[in-house]
Amino acid sequence: MTDSPSMQELMRRRRRARFVGRRDELADFRANFTTAPEDERRRFLFNIHGDAGVGKTLLAEQFQRLAREEMGALTARVDEKPEGLVATLESMVRQLAPKGAAKHFDKALASYQQQLRDAQAAAGPIEEGPSTGGKLVAGMGLAVAQSLPVVGPLASAVSTEQVSQAAHRVGTAINERAHAVDPVPPGPAEALTPPFVALLHRLAGEVPWLALFFDTYERTEPFLGKWLLELVEGRYGDLPSNLVLTVAGQRRLPPGDWSSCLEAMAYVPLLPFTEEEAERLLGRRDPQLGPFPPPRH
Structure with a gap:
């Protein structure tokens, strides 16, 4: 057994190294960490949205890397893999707190x-x-x-x-059978979100920033949509001011539903790459990596 990186890690490194475009989006996300919470320009929620294949997941990954490596944030990211709110909350907790640290x-x-x-x-x-x-x-x-x-x-x-x-x-x-059994159990939001928020507050006092990322939101919205809005609106308790949320999906969060959060939200629409960016992505003009090597026959 060696300490060398795995094939998957090497692939992720190469993908990050080949990341092109989206400089403005990364700059805005980075600048947000240097803006005081009381400043009206400060955003607490970023909504990456765009058609399938334009790079939403990759940008969310870059946001997470920036928050963690440059800003010292404690981060967690979930996509459609956890099935339901319970699994989503559990996945985030396991990423944020070591085993046994979220009693x-x-x-x-x-x-x-x-x-x-x-x-x-x-x-x-x-x-x-x-x-x-x-x-x-x-x-x-x-x-x-x-x-x-x-x-x-x-x-x-x-x-x-x-x-x-x-x-x-x-x-x-x-x-x-109500006469013979306990009352209907509470839903997962009511049962698990308050202790989750309490954990966020505890961790917020230990690190400069907290950053949560919700990817492929078009698939998780059926069970996360109402909960996420209520979380941001404070139904389960106030959230720490050094928390930043990022939601990435094909559709933007509806302004009507999210009207109470619009002044604290940044929409990040992603358009297809420009011709120059597409060429760089294909390795045609990348001065460091050059073109892809020709296939061997």
Whole structure:
């Protein structure tokens, strides 16, 4: 076993070295860290948006590298891999705090998961079947259903509608047995966000900056959208002033929904590369790297 970097790390280094364009976006993001929180020019939320393939993920990665390596920020980045709000929060906590250093959050997570197991035991397994219709019962939203053990074809959670139907059936079963079981468990946002915010405050006192990145937001918005807006608006408690959020997705955050945050938000629209940038990306004019080597036959 050697200490040499892995193939994937070498590939990431080369990709960073070949990063072209977006100088203005990087400069604006860097300058934001030198602006006092009280200054009206200071932005707490960056929204990278643009068509597929224009480099949103790469720019988000560059933002994260800049925040971590140049500004000394403690960072966490999530994309569509974590399935649901619970997994997203857990992933960020594991990136921000070493194992065992987020005891309050870990305790809340264990309690929440036990409540879900108790609710599932009371309701029985969720099986495929016709929807009973109607609204989801209070507290049994999409993200809760995603956390429940599911059997049969629903196990893949292939659509929001199927998961919503499952949540309704579980909630109905629990309500029918309310005289024999505990109340419906709270949703993941109510159960886990307050200890998450408390962790952010503790860490904010230990580092110059905190930076959270939410990538491929067009895929995670169904379970993160409402939560993220409420987080920024302060529903789960005030956030530290040295926290910077970045959301990257194909669509920009709707100004109507985010009206309360517009004065603290920077939209970062990404357009396709210019011809010069595209040529540099292909290695045609890069003075340091030169063109790609010809293929060997």
